[in-house]
Amino acid sequence: MTTNNAAGLTLSRRQLLKRGAAFGLGASALGLAPAWADPWGQSNAYPQGAVEGNDIALAIRRETLEINGRSARPITINGTSPGPMIRLREGQDATLRVTNLLDEPTSIHWHGLILPAQVDGAPGISFAGIDPGETFVYRFPVVQHGTYWYHSHSGLQEQLGHAGPIVIDAAEREPFRYDREHVVMLTDWTYEEPASVFRNLKSAEGYYNLQERTVADFLAEVRENGFRETARTRAMWARMRMSSRDIADVTASTYTYLVNGQAPEQNWTALFKPGERLRLRFINGSAMTYFDVRIPGLKMTVVAADGQPVQPVPVDEFRIAVAETYDVIVMPEADTAYTVFAETMDRSGFARATLAPRLGMQAELPERRRIADRGMEAMGAHDMDHAGMEDMDHSRMEGMDHAGMEGMDHSRMEGMDHSRMEGMDHAGMEGMDHSQMEGMDHSRMEGMDHSRMEGMDHSRMEGMDHAEGQRAASPANAQGDLLPAGTAQPGSQYDQAGIGIDPDERRILVYRDLKAFRPWPDRRGPEREMEIHLTGNMERYMWSFDGRTFSQVDGPLHFRKDERLRLILVNDTMMEHPIHLHGMWMELENGAGELIPRKHTINVKPGERVSALITADAEGSWAFHCHLLYHMDAGMFRVVKVS
Amino acid sequence: MKTGKVLPVACAALALLATTGAHAEDGYDAPEEWPSPMAAHPVWAAGFDRLEYAWPEGEEESLVWDFEAWYGGDISRVYLKSEGENAMGDGDSAEFEGLDLRYSHLVADFWELQGGIGYQGGVGSSDHPERFYGVVGLQGTAPYRIETSLDLKVSEDGDAWAHLEAEHDVRLTQRWYLQPRVELVASGTDVEAFHMGSGLNSLNAGLRLRYEDTRKFAPYVGAYWEKRYGNTADMARSHAEPSETTGLVAGLQLSF
Numbered sequence: 001m002t003t004n005n006a007a008g009l010t011l012s013r014r015q016l017l018k019r020g021a022a023f024g025l026g027a028s029a030l031g032l033a034p035a036w037a038d039p040w041g042q043s044n045a046y047p048q049g050a051v052e053g054n055d056i057a058l059a060i061r062r063e064t065l066e067i068n069g070r071s072a073r074p075i076t077i078n079g080t081s082p083g084p085m086i087r088l089r090e091g092q093d094a095t096l097r098v099t100n101l102l103d104e105p106t107s108i109h110w111h112g113l114i115l116p117a118q119v120d121g122a123p124g125i126s127f128a129g130i131d132p133g134e135t136f137v138y139r140f141p142v143v144q145h146g147t148y149w150y151h152s153h154s155g156l157q158e159q160l161g162h163a164g165p166i167v168i169d170a171a172e173r174e175p176f177r178y179d180r181e182h183v184v185m186l187t188d189w190t191y192e193e194p195a196s197v198f199r200n201l202k203s204a205e206g207y208y209n210l211q212e213r214t215v216a217d218f219l220a221e222v223r224e225n226g227f228r229e230t231a232r233t234r235a236m237w238a239r240m241r242m243s244s245r246d247i248a249d250v251t252a253s254t255y256t257y258l259v260n261g262q263a264p265e266q267n268w269t270a271l272f273k274p275g276e277r278l279r280l281r282f283i284n285g286s287a288m289t290y291f292d293v294r295i296p297g298l299k300m301t302v303v304a305a306d307g308q309p310v311q312p313v314p315v316d317e318f319r320i321a322v323a324e325t326y327d328v329i330v331m332p333e334a335d336t337a338y339t340v341f342a343e344t345m346d347r348s349g350f351a352r353a354t355l356a357p358r359l360g361m362q363a364e365l366p367e368r369r370r371i372a373d374r375g376m377e378a379m380g381a382h383d384m385d386h387a388g389m390e391d392m393d394h395s396r397m398e399g400m401d402h403a404g405m406e407g408m409d410h411s412r413m414e415g416m417d418h419s420r421m422e423g424m425d426h427a428g429m430e431g432m433d434h435s436q437m438e439g440m441d442h443s444r445m446e447g448m449d450h451s452r453m454e455g456m457d458h459s460r461m462e463g464m465d466h467a468e469g470q471r472a473a474s475p476a477n478a479q480g481d482l483l484p485a486g487t488a489q490p491g492s493q494y495d496q497a498g499i500g501i502d503p504d505e506r507r508i509l510v511y512r513d514l515k516a517f518r519p520w521p522d523r524r525g526p527e528r529e530m531e532i533h534l535t536g537n538m539e540r541y542m543w544s545f546d547g548r549t550f551s552q553v554d555g556p557l558h559f560r561k562d563e564r565l566r567l568i569l570v571n572d573t574m575m576e577h578p579i580h581l582h583g584m585w586m587e588l589e590n591g592a593g594e595l596i597p598r599k600h601t602i603n604v605k606p607g608e609r610v611s612a613l614i615t616a617d618a619e620g621s622w623a624f625h626c627h628l629l630y631h632m633d634a635g636m637f638r639v640v641k642v643s
Numbered sequence: 644m645k646t647g648k649v650l651p652v653a654c655a656a657l658a659l660l661a662t663t664g665a666h667a668e669d670g671y672d673a674p675e676e677w678p679s680p681m682a683a684h685p686v687w688a689a690g691f692d693r694l695e696y697a698w699p700e701g702e703e704e705s706l707v708w709d710f711e712a713w714y715g716g717d718i719s720r721v722y723l724k725s726e727g728e729n730a731m732g733d734g735d736s737a738e739f740e741g742l743d744l745r746y747s748h749l750v751a752d753f754w755e756l757q758g759g760i761g762y763q764g765g766v767g768s769s770d771h772p773e774r775f776y777g778v779v780g781l782q783g784t785a786p787y788r789i790e791t792s793l794d795l796k797v798s799e800d801g802d803a804w805a806h807l808e809a810e811h812d813v814r815l816t817q818r819w820y821l822q823p824r825v826e827l828v829a830s831g832t833d834v835e836a837f838h839m840g841s842g843l844n845s846l847n848a849g850l851r852l853r854y855e856d857t858r859k860f861a862p863y864v865g866a867y868w869e870k871r872y873g874n875t876a877d878m879a880r881s882h883a884e885p886s887e888t889t890g891l892v893a894g895l896q897l898s899f
Contacts, residue, residue: 105678122680123677123678123680124673124677124678124679124680124681125671125673125680127677128674128676128677128678129677129678198686199686199687199688200858202686202688203686203688203898204858204898207858210817211817212814212817213814214814214815214816214817215813215814215815216816235787238786238787238788239786239787240786241753241784241786241787241788537717537752539752539753539784540717540749540752542717549683549717550680550681550683551679551681551682551683551716555671556671621671621672621673623680625681632681633681634717635681635683635717637680637681639671639680641671641672
């Protein structure tokens with residue numbers, strides 16, 4: 001961890017390119033696209049690109065390049081944006097020399113890598129950052145394998161393309177086989193300065209949203225659902241001053257979505273020989289964009305999530321949250337082209353690439369989907385009047401029918417047991433008064449429909465338990481009143497793909513599908529729970545944890561060294577948030593028991609409550625934040641101290 | 644007596660200025676010279692909600708502006724606000740209906756409470772009667788997305804009046820907006836110099852059709868109806884102005 005001056009290094013662009021070539025990165029598109037985006041990718045039979053990365057130099061610059069044929073000013077790493085692939089080998093000691101040739105401080109964070117805090121690369125937490133003209137040397141042992149990525153952790157630099165892939169080859173044979181591999185790195189590019197994007201978001205809500213509901217949408221909804229129902233739903237959204245079309249803060253109205261630095265029209269092409277098994281390493285290196293990825297005509301088998309091997313899941317489509325990675329295997333048999341289609345979650349745009357046996361081929365683009373409207377679950381998460389209701393849990397109440405119940409008085413209901421209520425319909429209940437209900441147990445209510453309940457007063461309901469089962473009484477619970485390790489929290493939606501996806505249309509990956517290839521070493525149950533709420537104020541573009549932005553909190557969150565902690569994340573907002581913890585894995589408690597998967601970034605849907613087990617073995621201070629760049633910058637950020 | 648009424652306003656504004664300054668760096672051993680991991684950075688915004696030319700029936704044509712700029716963070720901001728008009732052909736200079744400097748504090752998700760001082764009178768001239776005032780305002784978004792601002796003003800002479808504005812955007816398409824708009828003025832006293840009578844002064848209701856070429860540049864056309872009431876109407880009549888009028892407008896909504 002030494003620092004020296006760049007003047008002594010004199011890394012010229014040519015030397016850097018030569019060095020890149022020496023590392024076998026190829027020189028196919030120098031200056032325009034990163035060399036790892038070579039159409040032939042990496043092949044096991046001809047390991048042309050195996051980098052012995054014992055000593056890698058990276059130079060960070062701001063320069064003028066063309067992006068999608070238009071002059072742009074990205075931040076480059078060794079001359080390309082996104083930067084070069086860093087290929088390491090599990091078990092090696094990595095040395096990465098990062099030279100800052102910008103006129104402002106910079107940094108690189110190795111996203112998903114388990115390493116000592118001093119080389120994690122988050123300025124102000126574990127190191128000072130890299131000043132202009134300085135070189136910082138990161139040295140760490142490589143203790144894992146898989147697909148990861150790196151990016152700046154300074155200001156909004158990541159939006160300028162200051163990012164790139166990391167591939168770590170396994171020391172032992174991986175539990176799947178493939179003939180060729182390609183990195184598919186998804187990014188969102190804007191020709192605007194990131195600071196002005198942030199200012200626009202701050203000054204006008206919905207600034208980039210050109211898919212808001214209009215009068216025409218209202219009329220269409222009236223035709224479908226009738227005037228009364230439409231007026232009621234829309235009035236509810238209007239009362240809460242929220243938009244059901246608030247799915248992405250920053251959209252295609254400013255973004256160009258790139259695959260490996262190439263716009264859809266440029267159609268980055270990855271080559272294969274028919275019959276080969278291809279490993280595609282998908283990385284969502286976007287600042288703000290969730291993608292739904294599919295390859296029409298090909299089944300994808302997910303074999304790793306966030307770099308960590310999972311039991312194979314064959315799917316047609318997967319949603320990749322910002323900062324996640326997924327490795328999939330595809331087996332194109334035919335001598336034909338396939339489109340890799342990555343539609344943005346808000347449907348405003350897409351990134352696209354082609355898999356083909358020869359350059360110049362392309363397949364049809366699939367039909368685009370329309371933007372979806374958020375439903376009650378997002379609203380309920382935020383602004384309804386739940387005064388005085390605490391610790392309630394209505395999870396797993398699905399599809400109930402209470403239709404036609406109006407003007408009921410449920411006051412002074414005490415000690416009721418609603419367990420095992422299934423298939424009920426509560427539609428059309430109006431003007432109910434549920435005040436003063438105490439000590440109710442609504443567990444195991446499934447299939448309930450609470451739509452169209454308006455004007456209900458649930459105030460003063462206290463101590464209700466709507467959870468599935470009684471936690472304390474569960475015989476499987478060895479940890480007092482904590483749920484056993486690996487159990488899905490009530491309120492989780494691991495079996496749901498999320499907004500804008502029709503699960504009947506095709507097989508979509510959901511978090512419930514992710515099972516670790518084998519159990520992770522720490523089999524302890526949780527000793528302690530820490531609950532953190534994801535909070536925000538859409539109108540002001542304020543984003544925070546537990547209602548306080550980073551500049552408003554006192555000191556760090558504290559993890560006790562070596563404790564086994566359950567981190568519970570509750571999303572009180574109506575947006576998805578990809579939550580990232582530096583330095584330690586989060587074992588996502590998706591109900592897979594001892595096979596819960598490890599993740600470095602967890603997507604939390606609106607209104608959702610998720611949990612992860614953490615082994616707090618990484619001493620030091622670490623960043624913990626929403627990986628939507630402008631949410632993080634707005635203050636959805638904490639420091640975690642392990643000691 | 645005059646200062647006695649301005650003083651509470653100033654006190655309220657000062658009370659709003661009191662904010663906490665906690666340091667998130669506390670407690671995790673980061674050396675002092677390191678930067679903050681996530682520095683809060685203030686932003687600014689500025690623009691004309693209305694910059695329009697008005698053709699009122701039976702009155703002089705005029706150029707009207709409604710300008711607002713702010714600088715600050717999530718909770719606390721400083722505002723510069725100005726509304727005014729320049730009546731064409733009267734030989735007089737433009738006139739500030741208000742030129743306010745305010746401190747603003749977020750008091751609820753959708754509401755900010757503001758306090759400050761302001762000036763009413765000529766723009767760099769003595770063509771118009773002048774006064775200084777203290778102002779307390781509530782600005783925000785009411786349910787059903789109604790952009791609202793309510794100002795209570797007390798002048799150096801102890802006159803008090805209130806100004807309410809509410810507007811709502813109906814989205815016809817992603818670019819075309821229809822904006823109904825209402826403005827109410829009421830006064831506690833008769834102030835002859837400013838043509839204000841005690842009680843409800845005026846009601847102005849307008850409808851504007853706007854095309855957002857970009858979020859920052861949006862031309863519009865519209866019409867309005869305005870009625871003056873009570874003593875205010877009498878004062879207008881004595882100055883040969885109608886107590887009720889309609890007008891057409893064409894203008895720009897701009898932000899910078």
